[in-house]
Amino acid sequence: MTFTTEETSDFDTSMYYIPKPLDLPISTEKQSLSSPQPKMTAAEEEEDFIKNNYVAKTLLAIPELPAITWSNWYTQIDWVKVIVLYSEPFIGIYGVFTTRFVWQTTVFAIVYGLLTGLAITAGYHRLFAHRAYQASLLLRYILVTLGAGAMQGSVKWWARGHRAHHRYTDTDLDPYSAHRGLFHSHIGWLMFISNRNCADTDTADLDNDKTVQWQFKYLTVLNIFMGYIVPVFICGLGWNDYRGGYFFAGALRLFLIHHATFCVNSLAHYLGDAPFDDRHTPRDHFITALVTLGEGYHNFHHEFPSDYRNALEWYQYDPTKWAIWLFEKLGLATNLKRFSKNEIQKGRYGMMQKALNRFGKTIVWPKDNAMLPIISFEEYQELASKDDGRQLILISGFVHDVSNFIDTHPGGRALLKSRIGKDATVAFHGGVQNHSTAAHNTLAMMRVAICKYGGEVEHLKKRLGHDFTPTPILT
Known part of the structure; x- marks a missing residue:
């Protein structure tokens, strides 16, 4: 029974029903909390x-x-x-x-x-x-x-x-x-x-x-x-x-x-x-x-x-x-x-x-990292230089295809065009403009690949105080 009484003055964080720990050594080995059960037929399962x-x-x-x-x-x-x-x-x-x-x-x-x-x-x-x-x-x-x-x-x-x-x-x-x-x-x-x-x-x-x-x-x-x-x-x-x-x-x-x-x-x-x-x-x-x-x-x-x-x-x-x-x-x-x-x-x-989980299911999220190919920085530059209609930009270790967005970019087409084939991490994180959360979320939907080791200027992003931004550093 987990309750406190009115006479107790603090109800905010104190939990008076927590037991004292046993004075026993803690095992570092992984243990299974359940023992393997013998297989039963459907009738046996119903009876049990x-x-x-x-x-x-x-x-x-x-x-x-x-x-x-x-x-x-x-x-x-x-x-x-x-x-x-x-x-x-x-x-x-x-x-x-x-x-x-x-x-x-x-x-x-x-x-x-x-x-x-x-x-x-x-x-x-x-x-x-x-x-x-x-x-x-x-x-x-x-x-x-x-x-x-x-x-x-x-x-x-x-x-x-x-x-x-x-x-x-x-x-x-x-x-x-x-x-x-x-x-x-x-x-x-x-x-x-x-x-x-x-x-x-x-x-x-x-x-x-x-x-x-x-x-x-x-x-x-x-x-x-x-x-x-x-x-x-x-x-x-x-x-x-x-x-x-x-x-x-x-x-x-x-x-x-x-x-x-x-x-x-x-x-x-x-x-x-x-x-x-x-x-x-x-x-x-x-x-x-x-x-x-x-x-x-x-x-x-x-x-x-x-x-x-x-x-x-x-x-x-x-x-x-x-x-x-x-x-x-x-x-x-x-x-x-x-x-x-x-x-x-x-x-x-x-x-x-x-409620959040139910709401989250109504949202289209970026592709999971496991579904994205991993390429080197040199491979990224080679793909970006091809004349195939793709406009590829590297930001925070992810390669993004901005082909359908470049003409509607609020900062102008030229700004994105100048970063094609480059690492635009620092520019995106405050070097040119410190983008909003909505901009981060929109950008994430354009991911097409992961750049191995994150890209060439990760250290510059850290110098600007943006090292908290999640970036895949894969080996």
Whole structure:
């Protein structure tokens, strides 16, 4: 695990996870890191792959569910989840059109929605699923209690599924794999009965957490009490709006929180870019962050999951990160984990390099040196003196055919003509004009040969300070 803690003052270059070197002599002999493997048949290779690949082995051991047809579709649906999830929008919409708006209820619904939402993002997600920080016993009880008010199952169930999602991202063991479509990753995975549990996912820490076990034991009571009774009675006893408390602070709030959380599984794997790694589907986007209380910088999160931040930059929207920071200032949280900046920069560098490589493939480059003939300086002079229409100039050890360029040379035809058959290295590198990078790149496209030993005036180029210019010195 490569992370540092908030208490460490320097995150720029220090890497605290580098091990101490072994006190052993370094061998100067070249060694192969892999031993030769015996040749296998295709069938043996497939068998060996399955034996050593947990995902493939597990999938083979799981019986396939029957295909969904018109005659059996109702047996494949998790009716409890479907009724709960699909009744919420209808109840909420009915309440909007039949219930008067009370500003106190509106404010409370927003505040209570933020609190129960943060209990999921800061509690279920970053604390319990990823252990991105340590929380006091009081804070843990607050988070599991408010989290029950979001009605998203128990901490243990939620975190177990989420750990499986990270461990098996985009495979068939990922509970909400984006490769199975936007609908499946958003809500479909909850609607249909699965024949797979969360595979090999370690939840021993949650089994030993008394706050998690307390919530699991009283989950149904906590769901009803925090999900509906609390908002109804606060709005009712506070300003006599029991109905608004049920429809707005209860049903409509739950509908919005549920789908905001679902967007982390769906939208965050479709919308945005991948500044740290593009091998998997997670993406970073401000809109997703806005919808999910800061969980939208998902590419960063999947690369550095135990970092308490989702948004790396201070200006990126991540209220969950700010809430955890506030918990620390209040003495309720400690050991806020942050990955080393050096490791984060490696991810950025890798993606920038990929982008450069893709861009480079759109460019026509000069011929590789290995594709050019090698001639002596005397042979170059002889070729240049022939009356065959070629105009050959030697610059920096390369022979260039400037026949198609001489008439458009910005410095004039005469200047190039006077260097035909000569070494024009010094003139090109500042003796007459210190040419631009674009001129260097254009000239390189005209290479037709390499001059053995570089030419006659390499020492003059060095005297003018241009010895850094790459020149082939071949023997």
